[in-house]
Amino acid sequence: MAKPLVMGIGLGIITLLVLGFIVGAIGQKFIESRTPISALSLDAPEIHLPAQAVYPADKREEAMQGHNLGFMGFAITNTMMSSFATTLVLILVLVLGARRKRLIPGRFQCFVELIVESLFNFVEGVSGKEMARRFFPVIATIFLFVMFNAWMGLLPFYPAWGFDPQAPDGGVYWASSQELDVKAASYDSHGIIHQEAVPIDGHDTHMSKVDLFRPAGTDINMPLALAIVAFVFVEFWGFKVLGIGYLSKFIRVRNLFRGPKYLFTALIDLFVGILETLSELIRVVSFTFRLFGNMLAGEILILVSAFLIPFIFSVPFYGLELLVGFIQAMIFAGLTVTFAAVAIAHHEE
C-alpha cells in the first residue's frame, strides 16, 4: 500500500522542520553553541531597498560598502540582470512557441497558444472586440513581464548566486560548499551566528553581499517604468481614438461660454477636469508602489522565513508568492486595460 510512503514523506517533513528549527536563527539563539550542523544556517538577510550594482566591478565594490547609485549613477544592477533574464526567457518561450505554425499544434505550441489566447480573451472581455487587437500586445507583455519576474525570483539561484566580500577569491560565490566553509571558519573566530562587521584588509566597515540576480519588481525603477509605459499607452490610445477631443476630459470649459447662468456648473467642470488630470498622474504612483510594495514584501517574507526556519517552513510562502506574482500581474495588466477602455470611451457630450 501507499501507507508507508505517506508515512515516510510525513516523517521526512517533520525531520526537516525540526532540523530547520534547530539550525535556523531561532534555534541557534536557544542553543547558543556551535555544532557541525550550525554550518547549515543562513546569514541574516540584508534588505536593500535600492538595487545593487553588479557590473562594473568598482561600482560593485561601492555597493558592498553600502553606497547607492543615487539618482544618476549608472551601473548594471542585479535587478537589471534579472529583468534581462526574464526578457530572455519570455522571448525564448514565446518566440519558439510561435515559430512552428502548425494548424494542429503540438504540446509546446499548445501551451504557448493557451497563454496567448487566455490573455487575449481577458483583454477582449474588458475592452471589447474592436479594441482588443490594439491593446493586447502591450497588456500581454506587461502581464507576462510582471509575472515572470516575480516567479523567476523564486528560483533558488536568485539569492544563491552573487558576490561575497568575505570569499577568498575576490568574492564570487555560487552557492557552493566553499561558502559554507567560509562561514564555518568565521564561526570559529567569532563564535556566534552573526551579521557583524568582519574586518577585511584593514577596512572596519560592514561589507554586504551582492546577489547576481534580484527580482526586478523589488527595484522601484521597474514598476515605475511599467507604470510610465501604461500611462503613455493609455493617453496615446485616448488621443488615437478620440482625437483632440480626448483633451475635453481634462479641460472642461464648454459651460464657461454659455452665459452667467452656467457659471457655477462651469466652475465645477473646471475642478472636475483638474481632478481627472491629477488622477491620471497619480495612477502612475499607485501603479508603481503597488507592484513595488508587493514584490519587495514577498521577497522579504521569503528571505526572513528561510532565515528563521530553513528548509521546509518557507514552502507555503513560496506558494503564496506564486499566487501574489500572478495576482499582481493580473492587477497591473487589468488596470491598464481598464484605464485604456475608460480613456477611449466617449464621455459626456
Place this chain on the structure above:
Amino acid sequence: MADLGLNIPSLVVFLVNFTILLAILYLFAFKPILKLLDQRSERIRESLEAADSARQAATASEAKTQEQLNEARLEGQRLLEQARQIAEKFREDEMTKTRNEAEAFIERARQGIEQEKSEAIEEVKTHFAGLAIYAAERVIERSLDRESHKDLIGKVLSQESNVDKES
C-alpha cells in the same frame, strides 16, 4: 527618493528593456500566434459549415430517396389494384358469360325436352285415341262417328292429365 532606489539610468534601462521585449514579442510571438489562431478558428468554422451543408445534403437526398420510394410503392400498389380490378372484372365477365351460356344451354335443353315431351304425349294421345276407338269399335261393333269420338276422348284425356297434374 534615492533611498528608495530611484535611479534615472535604471529607469531608462527598464523602459528600453520593456520596449524591446514588447517589440520582439509583438512581431515574433503575438502577431503570428493571433494570426494562427484566427486561421484555425476560420478553418474550424469552414469545416463545421462544410459538415453542416454535407449533413443537409445527405438529409435532403435521403428525403428525396424516401419520397421516390414512397412514390414507387404507391405506384406499385396502384398497379396491383388495377390488375386486381381487371382480373376481377374479367372473372365476373367470364362468369356471367358462362352462366348465360349455361342458362341458354339449359333453356335450350329444357325446350327440347319440353318439345319432345309434348310430341311424345301428342303421339301417345293420337295412338291412344286410335286404339281406344279401335277397341270401342270392336266392342260395340259398329262404326261410330270417328271424329266426334276423337274429341270426346281428347277431352277425357286432358281431364285426366289435369287431374294427374293436380294430384
